[in-house]
Amino acid sequence: MLTVPARSAAPSGPILAVSNLTVSLKRGDAWNAVVRNLNFEIAAGETLAIVGESGSGKSVTALSTMQLLPRGISRIEGSIKLAGRELLGLPETEMVKIRGNDMAMIFQEPMTSLNPVMPIGDQIAESIRFHRGVTQAQARADALRLMERVRIPDAKRRYGQFPYQFSGGMRQRVMIAIALACKPALLIADEPTTALDVTIQAQVLSLIKELQEEEGMAVLFITHDMGVVAEVADRTLVMYRGDQIETGTTAEVFARPAQPYTRALLSAVPQLGSMREHAKPHPFPIFDIATGEAALERELPDIRQKQAPPLLDVKGLSVRFDIRSSLLRRVTTRVHAVENVSFNLARGETLAIVGESGCGKSTMGRVIAGLRKPSSGHVELDGRDLAGLSQHELSRHVQMVFQDPFASLNPRLTVGKAIQEPLQIHHLSSPKERVEIAADLLQRVGLSPEVAQRYPHEFSGGQRQRICIARALALQPGMLVADEAVSALDVSVKAQVVNLLMDLQQELKLGIVFISHDMAVVERISHRVAVMYLGEIVEIGERAEVFGNPRHPYTRRLLDAVPMPDPARRHYRRNLTGDGELRSPLKPRGFVPPQRHYEEIKPGHLVQVPGPEWA
């Protein structure tokens, strides 16, 4: 076993020292350097964040340190020293003793990172058994203690359960327990909270922080989220396409970024609270990655038609899914996905619907777009009840933009054909006109008309999302439903697509329902905001009102949990938001939802009177 300097005594050197690290991956017959000449050190008790957009080489760096890259197709050069000991060139038999013992790693995908057919507890105990050589019973006792330390409630019972019985946040706690099993000197966390909801992210991050303080570990934190960096990192290393662009203390890097790319990256980050001075939506400033300079800021006129009858009027909408027992197909439980929701939307207005996974926001979007039938309640579009409209008719008025730009375009259709498809379905215009319309739409969303002949896989995520927007506009609908439409995009691209939506809204007087979990983007784009929790709207009002004066406890919790890309305003330590999980919208058959009352704070700002569960 590796001898690590005693953690209580003053450490004699850095825990991890990486110098001149170059990593190449084999593609076909050629070697591609995906990380070039990287240098950094991490001391005990310190957190270094490596930050960058997709393809920057940050995850490869983490995997190289653990030496988990597939052998044969990867080549690591330079030096990686753990507590003074060179890791490169160590035989696998030695690495096995170091991994999970002296250094440990947690991964991005808690859903797939655990063995689905092995009890949770055993997956923790396994590591202890191999590295410590203790008995089965001893390992089990240690694993139970660890589960309690990462605050998995009811650890004894949950020891024998399987991963599918755990939520994402709980699985990530299990991963942390596994990583901490042998008290490693170095913890590598590769995007550990990216797949989690924001309130769960806050809990997991503060748990890592707390454990780090107790154990004095060095932490290497890989992320793309500047907010998370500001919250957790002592020092920050910025990577861009395999190169180390900038390194410094987090405060320095954020306050005085030296490189244009860092400046552009930081400026593109949606920052909650940056809209305090603006009452109306406001485009993102777009920064040039080469110079770091911003384009001129623009003001957008308010085109909302508040006086006219609403474009969309939702009254008492509920959606429930039946869950049947497998044997007799009786309804045993129901998912109350959307529960008695009412709101409206004016022409030219953007209403954001925010909330965490399972809150019903996507279901509601699908109902409005006609893709799902409501269980009760009414949706009126331009004064016409949706129930009386066929999908065919409805599609002329409402179109949807989906979350995953890689899944929302039919891979077998060229981009041009994809944009023409709605026109073809509705037998609008001649084939020749359709080609022209498609070309025009491509131009509108900022793409060249020449790309019409290409297939979706030739485009990047941001370009695909532009194509999807073009397709949605082909039928000239009055309204768009954007379901997490920018969530899968890198920050710089995200800003551009959000601006595009705002410009299109100006031109076409679109009403937009913008469904998102990203509070900072919502703050930019929306006129009004509705906060959903467990299928109900708990707060709705003008954006400046809801963000500036949140009244419902859940709205506050949600806003508090958003990481701030500002190291001076670290707030997780003060605001530890408990260890609760999102409650389930699953209710037994015959469940009667409680009668809710709303309080009007200001005209248009409604807050649900919190039930006893918030006391």
Added chain:
Amino acid sequence: MAWFLQRVALSIVLLWVVTTLVFLSIYMVPGDPVELLLSQDGAAPDRATIELIREDLGLNKPIHVQYVEKMSALARGDLGRSMVDDRPIGREIALRLPRTLELIGAAALISLLIGLPAGVVAALKQGRAFDRFASLVTGFAQGVPVFVVGTLMILVLSQLLKLMPAGGFVAYASDPIGHLKLLFMPAVAIGIGLSAILFRITRASMKDVLPLDFVRTAHAKGLPERYVIVRHVLRNALMPVITVFALQLGGLLGGTVLVEYVFNWPGLSGMLVSAVSARDYPTVTAVILVISALFIGLNLVVDILYGLADPRVRK
């Protein structure tokens, strides 16, 4: 537990539907089934014979009466009598079925000893010499029909080299060595193809599991390679292997017909082939019923094994 009961209930329903379908199969023939069954050599059968057969098969009664009679007979374990020699079919099946099962068991054992380990090794050494060689061989072996393998084995091993008896059967009790000697060739003939299939599915399934995230987690824990392969990779990779293997074994319940025929192994097949040739409808349906029932039973066992191995299934 609810899950378990559900599987059992489903199997029983399936068995009932299958039995009913087999019962009805004779009515699915256009025209008079009896006439069709008898019109083998193109000569029109005489009326008296037709009536006799009709009486014999109970076809002169109303269909629901026939159905109830047939089902209650089956429930008592009575499989009926042969149309050709009037012998009780059940007794004949009871005599021959164990021989067929023995053959399948021997072939399964061969394939488990060869195909499974070879598949695991090939997946771990992807692209290396062993993988390429084994993939080539099995690519050939899985394709060649079992009766071709059997026939060629007889040609080479018995006819040319005179190493093995060409076929036949002696009871184990009377001559154990002779019994095993005669078992060898048909079991190998089936075992070759089965090994090839098992090899391929094991290799493919391992290849699917190896790059998964949780395998990386296991490596990150610093577990020894061999332990990761056995406890994490193989444990997950075996699920589809079990399914395919069971499906293959089920297929063999019918597929041994050809091998038994080639090697004169007196299992169910001899009975079935001659019954089909003679258009002995009661015998054919009885054998098919028995085999299908075994097949359903096998699937039930696999489902339950699967549920025990994978907690997600039980949910």
Added chain:
Amino acid sequence: MISAFRNWPSALFLCLIALSLLAPLLPIHDPLAMNIASRFAPPSWAFPLGQDEYGRDILSRLVWALRSAMFIAISAALLSGAIGSALGIIGGFSRGATEVLTMRSMDIILCFPPLLLAMLAVTLYGPGSLTLIPVLALVFVPSFTRVAHASVLTVRSQEYVDAARGMGAGAGRIMLRTILPNILGPLIVQFSFVMAVTVVLESGLSFLGLGVLPPAPSLGLMIGTGRATLAQAPMLLVWPCLVLSLLILVLNAFCDRLRDWFDPRHVHGTGN
């Protein structure tokens, strides 16, 4: 295009198709013409592979047997492919009772081992190609249904299907224009696989004398009758065994090649 040698399965597959199609035009003897005088004649210029127990040309019989095997395999695979895929797509797309009904009825067919189902049909309808094709088709319907259904399940949750619904496309259009092109890959792979299995099954039945009827040339039948003259003329047995094995090998290799081709993990260039 890297190397023609690497794609030998496809090349050989095309050769087999050409040979089957051109059989009537080739300068070979009538496969049914008997000549008792030259029974078991050894190879000669006129009869390169010799003559069989009735003095028929072995080479010509092999070519015609190949043709009949291909014809039966392709017809049966097409028939079951069309029915099975349609059922799978409709079942997978409409969900609910339709889905349960289609998939359960497939489970029922799957309770019968294929060879047995074919034998039951032969008992009822008598042997011959006319029985063979529909029966073989029926046997493989469930496999297509399952493949189609499984593929639809993955495709139908893709957002582009929702997008098509959202633009007002009807169920028929979505199934034919949106879903079908995206599940064609697995279906084509399944088609080539079923072709190979059909050849095996057909030859097996013919071998037992329950498939193609004599005197029509069939590989299984030739192997079956060749057994009787094993000691006398082993080549009568060896030739059809070789041709049958080769045919199945080519079909399997072709199927593997298609599978690799359509494997989503092998798609090149995702554009980001």
